[in-house]
Amino acid sequence: MWFEFWVNTEGNMAADPFVRLHTTWQANGLNRYYVTMEVNFATAKITVWNGTNPDHTQNQSLQWTHDQLKNQWGLYHIGWWLTWSAEGVPTLSPVITNRFGVVQTFGDAALSATPVPPGALDVVRFTMQNLRAECFQVSQMASKPSTYALITQSGSWQRGAVLDVPRLPLATIPRAEGSAWDVITEIAKATLATAEFNSDGYFRWKDHTRWASPPTEANLTVSSARELAGLTISEEIDACRNYVAVKWANWARVKSGTDGHLWIGDSGGGIPIAPGATISRAIPIGEDRWDARTPNTYLDTLPDCVSITTTAAGSTAAYGVVEVGTTRDGGTVTLTMRNRGTTTVYYQGTTLYARTAGSAGPSGPTDAFATAQNRASQSVYGIQTYEHPGGGWVQYRDTAAELAESVLKAGEYPIPSLQSVEILADPRLELGDVVRVVDSTGAALNTLAWVVGIKTNGEDGRITQVLTLRGTKSNGAPVDAGLVPDLPVNPGVGPPQ
Known part of the structure; x- marks a missing residue:
């Protein structure tokens, strides 16, 4: 082994x-x-x-x-x-x-x-x-x-995956549903990460630190001289978040309960397993149950055991001969038994062990929040709040505080948004790339922007690509240059009679 x-x-x-x-x-x-x-x-x-x-x-x-x-x-x-x-x-x-x-x-x-x-x-x-x-x-x-x-x-x-260094610890794995990709997407949303397969088939996971500082180089350049066909620029004055709260699940003092276990039985009655052969048993299980544990080999079908014997009558257990495994697909547990020995053995039955989904203890984790704020931005734009749900995957205060600071730095001031950026289709572009937009004819732009959306269309033999871009940095707080604030009252007019 x-x-x-x-x-x-x-x-x-x-x-x-x-x-x-x-x-x-x-x-x-x-x-x-x-x-x-x-x-x-x-x-x-x-x-x-x-x-x-x-x-x-x-x-x-x-x-x-x-x-x-x-x-x-x-x-x-x-x-x-x-x-x-x-x-x-x-x-x-x-x-x-x-x-x-x-x-x-x-x-x-x-x-x-x-x-x-x-x-x-x-x-x-x-x-x-x-x-x-x-x-x-x-x-x-x-x-x-x-x-x-x-x-x-x-x-x-x-190697088909490139992952950033793990930064966010877990106290326990929360309940998740759906496909593996659904769970990956859920974790990425909760931790402000990105998960993607690039055009070469590699899986890439980038954590929240990728947004920590503005990029200085572009993956590609699109310009009005060749690629750029049109764009719309907008910047909403209140499109910022200067007070951020990140929810985290506090598992301190939460103990595992002993209730909620379930025994699932299956009777074999002496089914033979020839040398080198494999048999499987499909056993129904409730959708509200956790996966059944792989049972141990024993003479009797005690809880959490599978009975495999040397004879059909079942008087002597066959230890160290059969490789046992379990898999789960929806409401069915499949028990697989492979005979690695040189003589026939017999499957007598099993009692699988599974816990209910509600057996994590008398009480679950408590919700708590870590916050971050920028008072300078608040003095200009007012308090603009954002509450980020941790989805159960953020389980420590330090982790939540780090994410809150990351969100705050990314949105404490309004960021320009470039909508409907139509370009010649370029298959090299991927979500999360940085492009340099150079428009010398209309908007007079020369700026870096994140690719946050890609839409490719094909019609009448013509392929177009429309990008949604987000600026990499803000234009700063507004400056009222050359303006004189009005006085509270008109100095040339007396009080009303």
Whole structure:
């Protein structure tokens, strides 16, 4: 079994950066064994543990030292190769690849003090501190990857996403509905980010900091000499927001409840699963339930268990033989069982565990607000308010305050809007691009603007593109140059009689 992930320690001088994989193995029924793997970049230590104590530091351990981890900051690929002997002894071997493609392998470590009986991987807990990590996955492979090409899968896949550094932490994942893209869109709206696929097929996520300062360069230039056919400029005097409130969900003191669980049963009655074969069972589940957890293998169909036996009569459980998984599609949970052994086993039934959507505790999070304001803008335009809904994805006050400041800086003064900017169609233009608009015939413009809308039309063999643009900076507060304010009353006229 191959555990792998990428980490980046560059630019992080915080104390004790490490990554830890803590795996739980369900063996011989409901007994638990723990295999833990850790890489510590501060001490340059690579450590593995194995035993029955949930506190991994109390179990048998073996350790390697790799000084490069603390002396060379940057991007690393971390891999762990795990095998089991017939007696249940786990053997682990770390494989570390630095950003220059240099592969460092280490000797095998057999942790024989506590052999693990036949069972299955139940839980993987991924813990990291003071670094960035991505692309964690677990694979079943025939042999340990030993070359750079095999370790990084070079040539077999291509990175299709570019993401900004994560900035907004979560206390818990709020309830979400719809497709994956619906959820991504919801998060982007809540955090003032942009999510898009560009014309080359890459997914790009840019966070709210992209609006922090006006851009100085354009992706493209459109001019009245060639591309520009028409435009309309407007600037509403009150089109600003100088008092911003961002709603955030305060999860402090909210505890998880124990009510609301649901048991979903399915009777198999001794369905055979031949060696190498896979069977599936479709089990209905209410739309108001959370996803069912993958059950553990056991002799009886106890709650949160699946019964798989060596005979049709069901007298002996078959541990460590069948790979079990669950998937959810609407109101149906599909239980999949694959026999990885050499003899036929039998599915007797299952009792799945699922919680109700309302079981987060006796009370949910409380709504709070973080605010930001510009009094200079308020003195000119009055108080123009904007309340930004966090959608449940903003869960810390510091996060909300950062977003409030970002919104305020983007809209504390009116920004010119360029509507109906008709140009020759250019497929290179994308939402979020910066264009330079040069109009030497009508509006006498030479300015940068964000692309916030694109509409492409084709008619009678003619393709046109209409852009909606937003200026990158305001024109500042109005100045009454050369004007003398009127006196409160006419000095040449006496009081009325």
